[in-house]
Amino acid sequence: MGTERATELTVLRPEDFDRWWDHLARAFGGTAAAEERALDRSLTEFGRSLVARDGAEIVGTAGAISFRMTVPGGAEVPVAGVTMVSVAATHRRRGVLTSMMRRQLDDVRALGEPLAVLFASEPAIYGRFGYGAATLQLAAEIDTSRVSLALPAGTEDTRVRYAEPAEVLAECEAVYAALVPGRPGMLARQPGWERVALLDPESEREGASALQCVVAEREGRVTGYARFRTKMGWGPSGHDGTVTLEGLAALDPATGAALWRFLFGLDLMTTLSVRARPVDDAWQYLVDDIRRCRTSVRDGAQVRLVDVGRALSARTYQAPLDVVFEVEDAFCPWNAGRWRLTGDTKGASCERTTDAADLALSVRELGAAYLGGVSLLSLAAAGRVREVRPGSLTEASVAFSSSVPPWLPHGF
Template identity: 55%
Template sequence: MTQPAHAQHPTGSSAWAVPSAPQETLGLRPLAAADWDAWYDALETAFGELESPERRALWRGLTEVDRSLGVWDGAVPVGSASAFSFRMAVPGGELLPTAGVTMVGVAPTHRRRGVLTALMRQQLDEIHERGESLAVLEASEPAIYGRYGYGLGSWKLGVRAERARVRVALAGAAGGGEGAQGEGTAQERIGLRLADPARASAACERLYARQVPLRPGMLARRPGWERLPLLDPPGERAGHSALRCVLAQDRQDGELLGYARYSTSVRWRHGGAAGEVRVREVTAAGPAARAALWAYLLDLDLTDTVVAENLPVDDPLLHLVLDPRRLRPRLSDGLFVRLVEVGDALRSRRYAAPVDLVLEVADAFCPWNTGRWHLHSAGPATGAACEPTEAPAALELPVRALGSAYLGGVSLTALAAAGLVRELRPGALAEASAAFGWDTAPWLPHGF
């Protein structure tokens, strides 16, 4: 369908005529706080579901109204988009200001009229003006966002373990040097105790914050975001218990070394209990604490299944258990990454190997990125330079492929095999692929 023509208004809002209904005009404007309820109602309609009052209240409190947009058909909201002001870890550990694109929806009555394109256009322009070089999102429908320059940058691992057939090899986690020095192995110094999730939250958040720079894709939690991992509406438990929390501490000095948040259900069948452990989060500062937490989760009484939906694809659990096949691992898409300012984004991460080449980037939606960029880095111990150039290109790729490779979890070689990257100088693909890779897989720890 032909895209509608846009007309910019002095107020900062925009409107356009819908080709199929010339008498009708849709208006795009910033969200006013007083309109949040109607705007969010329209988002729920677009997604075909109603959220619990508790979840809705959380998102209302976290919404950055000044970063939220709506499309209105008269007095009725028919489209929405918002963004959160995140800081995200990139390869090398720097936390970059990043727009977390969220709450994107179009009313079913107004699809295929250019509403989404108008929202994405306005939003990316605003992100660019704010000086954020990256935008990220979770995709309800991944096929939608490639045309706006977003590439799949991380995966997530799900497991459904059979408790009776999976055991953690604790002896393999005896080392690690975590906690205070003293007699006994690191494993022997780990003590577990149950804690109220809310009361333990501050200590858990401090431990989480220390892990953020260690893995690309992790998000530093701003004030208020500590409520998200504690959200536990009774109507969403599906027969499970209230949220629980177990802490792994050093027996000698009480230092918090890890924690897990989970819930359980108890079901009975002929022959005994058939309960389920639903793991929401496992965070640990080292191998001994991690092993102790997983050993606990995989050995709870009256349960026979342990389910975790969001783990890194290189999660140590795969190597802690004696028979990883019994975890029944499966992959699903995680974070989609968009370079809003190519030069700044590429300068801001580290590279696993020396690299010196010119990238020719195509970006029809953000044309300021289109062109040749000279990327140079001496390796992971140094920073990088990336500037526009007229020199001959070594690699040619669209911005969405660059977004996929940016966090180090998607190989440029694999993207080239899919036809998304073209090598123009022999050897350039291997050089770039080695440099862009990273030894820790990227991972989005929670949704937004």
């Protein structure tokens, strides 16, 4: 029998980017547009991107982006946005992914980032590396020909106008930035990342229009925007077009309602396709028939606590809390052991302790609950959190909750 060669891990060099990106594109089902390649190159942090090689052959890729993420309480915490992860089909089950995750989390720790976050193409993969599904995404296929909206006061005072997406990018980014502190999971966009929302290669439109944009204005100021595409369709009864929402943000209820009314009322369109929205999206409480909106919910971002003490100290808690966690973390053993977390709505502290444990769980459960969207009580009902001190589970579950569901709208 032949002997398998060890995989070598190195940092990505600019001159190797095209080969690295070609491998990644193949792993995700084919080639991508030249515009996407160029944008990815400009946003790639080469010092945080890994190449796995078998001899001269690239067999694995992984990257991380330096972001800041809002946590409960409104603080923006440094976070590694894990991305560009792939393993060649020829090298599965050889430890390539594990070696990249090992190197990456060690690097994240060395950089002092207490958290890592990712969107998983296959959710089953990342639990073994300590990631927990922490946010949800709402989708809907709304029959706009049969669903009406009840509009709040002020909607009529809001002006909605068409604009070229690139020409109003700065105004739209200002709206997005104003919303970041108010919702856990949102990312403060780094310079250059605003261009991702405008990426619009014709090859990926699937017959729909080019990206369109409207902005909403109140008292002469831009207070919201919607980016969308339209696709004509005709059936036995006539027009049957679809509007696909690509992004919407609003600073107040009247602005949001005006934007939704616009999207519901586009000529020749009978379906509004909504994807990757927060689970508390306001339109659900404006419609008169939610059943004709065909809603669905799926997993969103996965969170990994790289430094348990710093991560739990960085957020606030909905109720006073004093609890000792017994944390299991085989992949990052520096997190394993007992931690005392004390905190309230003003701040928190999390330190090593030898005191008896109140709750026992793995770092994966802490990641799932961290942003306040997944209940510790729910995880306990699934057998994933064990209560040692009676009453501590309810106390911790209430304290960890968030009044605003977490949401990560910023792909990377």
